[in-house]
Amino acid sequence: MFDFSIVSSWIHNLLTGVMPEFWAIFLECLAIGIGILLFYAVLAIILIYMERKVCGFFQCRIGPDRVGKFGIFQLFADVIKMLIKEIISLKNSDKFLYALAPFIVIIASILAFSTIQINKGMEIIDFNVGIVFYMAATSLGVLGILLAGWSSNSKFTMISAMRSGAQIISYELSVGLSLLTVVVFTGTLQFSEIIQSQADGWLIFKGHIPVWIAFIIYLIAGNAETNRGPFDLPEAESELTAGYHTEYSGMHFGFFYLSEYLNLFIVAAIAATVFLGGWMPLHISGLDGFNAIMDYIPGFIWFFGKAFFVVFLLMWIRWTFPRLRIDQLLKLEWKILVPIGLFNLALMILVVVFKLHF
Amino acid sequence: MDITFQNVVFLIVAIFITVFSVLTVTTNKIMRSATYLLFVLFGTAAIYFLLGYTFLGAVQIMVYAGGIIILYVFSILLTNSDENINTGIKRGKILPGLISALAGAGIIFFIIFTHNFMPSASANILQEVDMKTIGFTLVGGGKHQYILPFEVLGVLLLACIIGGVLIARKR
Numbered sequence: 001m002f003d004f005s006i007v008s009s010w011i012h013n014l015l016t017g018v019m020p021e022f023w024a025i026f027l028e029c030l031a032i033g034i035g036i037l038l039f040y041a042v043l044a045i046i047l048i049y050m051e052r053k054v055c056g057f058f059q060c061r062i063g064p065d066r067v068g069k070f071g072i073f074q075l076f077a078d079v080i081k082m083l084i085k086e087i088i089s090l091k092n093s094d095k096f097l098y099a100l101a102p103f104i105v106i107i108a109s110i111l112a113f114s115t116i117q118i119n120k121g122m123e124i125i126d127f128n129v130g131i132v133f134y135m136a137a138t139s140l141g142v143l144g145i146l147l148a149g150w151s152s153n154s155k156f157t158m159i160s161a162m163r164s165g166a167q168i169i170s171y172e173l174s175v176g177l178s179l180l181t182v183v184v185f186t187g188t189l190q191f192s193e194i195i196q197s198q199a200d201g202w203l204i205f206k207g208h209i210p211v212w213i214a215f216i217i218y219l220i221a222g223n224a225e226t227n228r229g230p231f232d233l234p235e236a237e238s239e240l241t242a243g244y245h246t247e248y249s250g251m252h253f254g255f256f257y258l259s260e261y262l263n264l265f266i267v268a269a270i271a272a273t274v275f276l277g278g279w280m281p282l283h284i285s286g287l288d289g290f291n292a293i294m295d296y297i298p299g300f301i302w303f304f305g306k307a308f309f310v311v312f313l314l315m316w317i318r319w320t321f322p323r324l325r326i327d328q329l330l331k332l333e334w335k336i337l338v339p340i341g342l343f344n345l346a347l348m349i350l351v352v353v354f355k356l357h358f
Numbered sequence: 359m360d361i362t363f364q365n366v367v368f369l370i371v372a373i374f375i376t377v378f379s380v381l382t383v384t385t386n387k388i389m390r391s392a393t394y395l396l397f398v399l400f401g402t403a404a405i406y407f408l409l410g411y412t413f414l415g416a417v418q419i420m421v422y423a424g425g426i427i428i429l430y431v432f433s434i435l436l437t438n439s440d441e442n443i444n445t446g447i448k449r450g451k452i453l454p455g456l457i458s459a460l461a462g463a464g465i466i467f468f469i470i471f472t473h474n475f476m477p478s479a480s481a482n483i484l485q486e487v488d489m490k491t492i493g494f495t496l497v498g499g500g501k502h503q504y505i506l507p508f509e510v511l512g513v514l515l516l517a518c519i520i521g522g523v524l525i526a527r528k529r
Contacts, residue, residue, distance in 0.1 A: 022363050097389060127412040128489045136416045139424025143396065146431050150389060158435070165432060172424075189489055 005121030085250035093153040102255035104144030109259040111137035152247035160243040164234035174221035177341035178214040202277035210348040222267035229318035268310035375401035
């Protein structure tokens, strides 16, 4: 199994050899920051292209196909268009908060993004309270959306922001409950240890019924948290023009757009990490030969395979189901998902106490 | 005292907190005030992270930034409070305000300069507080463990939830 910490410790030793530790750590932080931003942008381009193609196929269309073979350069053209657009400012609005809102959204998204572990030894933020930190980082984005809706000084954006706020705050509860179920099972909040504990089988196999329920709840609630799929009330085009980012132009709009797709990827990646084992290859206890063969496939291929599989599931949901009404949306959360989540947590505790798992 | 990486970061965070604390009370737009308060809470969380108490830092962001501030913003949006706040202080309130501010500053400085701070065993080394330690301390019944406050807080929260349901129910 390829361990990335060999590379990172080699770089660290090389840097501390030529300069004091202070500057070495500073330079490493800078390099990691630039790396995250680059990776973030590249992933966003891949995801938007994937969304447009998947959406096209679900609607019996072809999707983008003019710029480059299969339209693969369409998104680069879109990015350049967005970068050179003018950023407008509005009359009679709070200009400071109007300019600040997209940055809050994207910073929250990047913070959550940096908790994801791509390969063995390739972790950026790996606190022993990893899951709590992830929940904290994702709960910030809603504030940016509320500020964007309020400071745009328009009733469409305002309605959208209120809807989005109610939706995200409600569905955060279900995300928390389903992740808590896994924490009860693994006994740790740290992402690297959660992945390590799946070395003899992914949680979805080890934890059977309670983990399946938690996985389904997580997918539904995660989809709602990213304002997508059947839960895209805040961006309901037919009612609210474009939702809370109606009044934004240029790269400020681009930030909202980027963070929407990256939040989709983050939800999928956390689902892949927590339920499907992250970079851990498919191991079946007892079959040592099979496990050894699986170890030859590097961790990041496993991780991206699982993450994009979950992304595809979420896109499938998005382009299949019609949009919910706001009362149906809140009823689904508070009267159906939360009771099931609480019951599931109790069930998981019973399973762990009586050792009914594999 | 030589300057370490931690000291530099602490200085930056401290200046950040001070600036935004002052801005929170001096701005005359209520929405901006809430946003500056958010930054102050971020700074506090950053100090917890700096101390290695990542659990409290994450909880600070989740509860205050992700919960309380959003409630503030919601209530600002739902009530008609768009107008600027009147920041002028009435003549009769200047003297009492000044006295209480000076007294507060005096008490804080007195405590800071007379308190004997215990030097940490692992100064300058960022060491995370283990999650298991926090958990066992919080719900343990022995000496230096806090089961009673924890349970009392649980009862308080339950009372709040029941009160909320009672206010919100249909009559």
